Amino acid sequence: INLDLHFDGFYRYDYDEDFLCDFSYALLHINCKVTNLIFRDFEAEENVLDEFLTSIVNSKITKLGIIMSNISAQTIADVIINPNSNVTHLDLTDNSFDTREFEIISNGLLNPVCKVTSLNLRDCVGCWDGEQLLSIINVLKTKGNKIEELYLYNCKIGSNGDYVIQALLDSLYDTNCKVENIWWPTFHINYYHMNADDIEIHTGST
Numbered sequence: 001i002n003l004d005l006h007f008d009g010f011y012r013y014d015y016d017e018d019f020l021c022d023f024s025y026a027l028l029h030i031n032c033k034v035t036n037l038i039f040r041d042f043e044a045e046e047n048v049l050d051e052f053l054t055s056i057v058n059s060k061i062t063k064l065g066i067i068m069s070n071i072s073a074q075t076i077a078d079v080i081i082n083p084n085s086n087v088t089h090l091d092l093t094d095n096s097f098d099t100r101e102f103e104i105i106s107n108g109l110l111n112p113v114c115k116v117t118s119l120n121l122r123d124c125v126g127c128w129d130g131e132q133l134l135s136i137i138n139v140l141k142t143k144g145n146k147i148e149e150l151y152l153y154n155c156k157i158g159s160n161g162d163y164v165i166q167a168l169l170d171s172l173y174d175t176n177c178k179v180e181n182i183w184w185p186t187f188h189i190n191y192y193h194m195n196a197d198d199i200e201i202h203t204g205s206t
Helices: 019-028 048-055 073-080 098-109 133-140 159-171
Strands: 003-008 034-040 063-067 090-092 118-120 150-151 181-182 187-190 200-203
Touching: 048 073, 098 133, 133 159, 133 200, 159 181, 181 200
Parallel strands: 003 034, 034 063, 063 090, 090 118, 118 150, 150 181
Antiparallel strands: 181 187, 187 200
């Protein structure tokens, strides 16, 4: 049984200090069946969400969504590299990451104990000029990476577009790449084998 738990539109005055603490105990309970945990537009005092995520790393959570919420890139990396973490799907939709923060997340994805196979960076503000994406793109061609799905909807790459797309294609052709599905602005690319004929590009946003 896969159950979703969504924290949508919470602000720092909508809950008391014990709110997240109680939820952490619940998520760690042996009978808890929640596997998908999504924070959307969740505003907390500094480090509160970071401490909460760290506290539930031993839970059954396999899909973790941090959407427009103030959680540091370092905490996200610490969670996915924890040997006890079960996170395989990381959704970072609509977050603002700079180049250094993308590098931190990328290093986490390359950690041997990281189990993440699906990464969603849809609408990430930090992706807009494309340069920040290069560390993520480099993950795809690094030996030991586990990424099979990559979502890059609405990542506007502007004047760097040709360079970033070429870097992406170079990574897809690399023998270390495990990507089967990648979604890019106005393109949906399916990559199955190391052959150009196996890359299908469809206009639109499917």
